[in-house]
Amino acid sequence: MGVTIKDVAKLANVAPSTVSRVIANNPRISDKTKQKVREAMDELGYHPNFIARSLANQSTKVIGLVLPSSGDVFFQNPFFPTVLRGLSEGAHEKNFALQITTGQTDEEILDGVVQMVQGRRVDGVILLYSRVNDQIVSYLLERDFPFVVIGKPFKHEDRITHVDNDNFSATKEATQHLIRLGHERIAFIGGDLELVVTLERLLGYEKALESIGVEINNSYIVHEPFLEEGGVEAVKKLMNLVSPPTAMIVTDDLMALGVLKKLNEHQYKVPRDISIVSFNNVLFGELSRPQLTSVDINIFELGYQASKALIDILETPNQEARRISVPHTIVVRQSCQSLGEYVGL
Amino acid sequence: MGVTIKDVAKLANVAPSTVSRVIANNPRISDKTKQKVREAMDELGYHPNFIARSLANQSTKVIGLVLPSSGDVFFQNPFFPTVLRGLSEGAHEKNFALQITTGQTDEEILDGVVQMVQGRRVDGVILLYSRVNDQIVSYLLERDFPFVVIGKPFKHEDRITHVDNDNFSATKEATQHLIRLGHERIAFIGGDLELVVTLERLLGYEKALESIGVEINNSYIVHEPFLEEGGVEAVKKLMNLVSPPTAMIVTDDLMALGVLKKLNEHQYKVPRDISIVSFNNVLFGELSRPQLTSVDINIFELGYQASKALIDILETPNQEARRISVPHTIVVRQSCQSLGEYVGL
């Protein structure tokens, strides 16, 4: 059907291997034959067959992306498209293609990964999230298959190359920002407790409070999915407390949007009554009213670095696992206010 | 390295071809040998190599997904993850994998598609959008490569299998909904004019107005990107008119959010002062205040049907191009009000 290396070889009066070498730009081929072969390629409209090359090379130049279950929150959150853009860019630069796998259940996802890995469809895999006790991590580790995780691995941190923010510090800083404004009754609205990032952020939050001698109030800590409704639910729980918080750390902008909406409904004004710091600094942060003070975790970069890191592993195997830390910055906008300002009125 | 068909054959005391037939569940193999071979497979942990199979079969069981340029609006809009979920589900059911390609410029994207197609990395391609004069469509058509587009093709509609809503009728109905409420000064806030969907919706809008004898007012028609800011911009233009509209058709929920925000800032109340019908019925529609009356175009289904349609083409080639129409429904919420109700006050 398609035009093959043999056709080119015939037209250029050389051996197929020579054509192959020209493709690889092998320096041992004379410029003259290179020229001749290239002309033949152009004339025939030749294009190398990646599948055949993959089989011969034992390498596909494809990266597998593992997404969490598709019914999941993950897809709806703007985190996903952004990290995908980063991944795509990093892969593109090195001429890698991206293949995605997902599924409704954990089992389906694992199945997809096994297909990719054992079927040799991909050279390596990137996990777009880090969960507690992830069976996929165990599987990949066991088979010694190249992979990178975005986020902090739950176990075996030293054996797994990962790209992550310093979520502990980021949340500590965010909390301290609120503390500096005079807040002490600070709530923490976290995501799924199965996600390592939630655990890390919770620790940072607790640390900040402990270091100023404030006791952790467990009723101030709630966990909801990373979606707008999650924020709505959280507010219901928190604002019904006898002594409701004066400030909140919300671990996702989309949730924060829900929080804002629900507070608004109950006639609480942000930041007058409640101060909010959220995370991710996605588009909506700027457009909400009030504009959200949010921790920018550089989502694009997380993806970009993950691609680069995996390709690096593929190009030079057997290196030590690395941890790539992507910096965060707190983007201060209008959702926080000094507690004093209000009390002092 | 991995365990191959030969290893299995050896262990089971059969020829490699027999093992291959067992994998394909060929009926001409006796149950006894099937049994024997399967045991050997299990014992060795055999897993077929997809790459080798692809080469022998000339088919990869991979579908290529073409996304618009990655800097684009598309990634940020919730449309994308939803359609992806649909695509993924349709592909998964038939054991197809999904490979994505994207790029910063049109050239990069075309390049990616060429890689996929000529490199024989994929069996078919799905375009996740339909643009005016798309060079990728021309390319695929020219090479007679199997593909499906989501949306209505700009040209060659009868030669291209596509999955689409009836956007013309949907918009006509949406506009009529507003007309029934007494509105005549209705604005149309559309997306990129390069997108066929924008053109279709504009036609439906115009048709509805024409059929009641209202002349089209070009200053009521604005085009902005499918993002929240787009909505903000549109409102600036529209509400500065001498005779501003009393209702708006907004072709995307995210834009509508921007519209709502900007109107709110200018002290216009929705639906009291302005009625709004938007499109897509994504998550935000329900959570906005007021809740948006929105045309649900069934995004998941668009993706799901597109996968199915492409796989169908791959399984039985040379069939006629089909048009698959995904139904829409207007979900009435709280963003529209009868003009009479207000005037009558």
Next chain:
DNA sequence: ATGAAAGCGCTAACAC
């Protein structure tokens, strides 16, 4: 019902 052997398109070791 099963085996032998050729071939999918490319690469790479080995020759010269």
Next chain:
DNA sequence: GTGTTAGCGCTTTCAT
């Protein structure tokens, strides 16, 4: 520098 040849792992005629 370039050609010859043997695979990569699987499928598929063609024999038997």
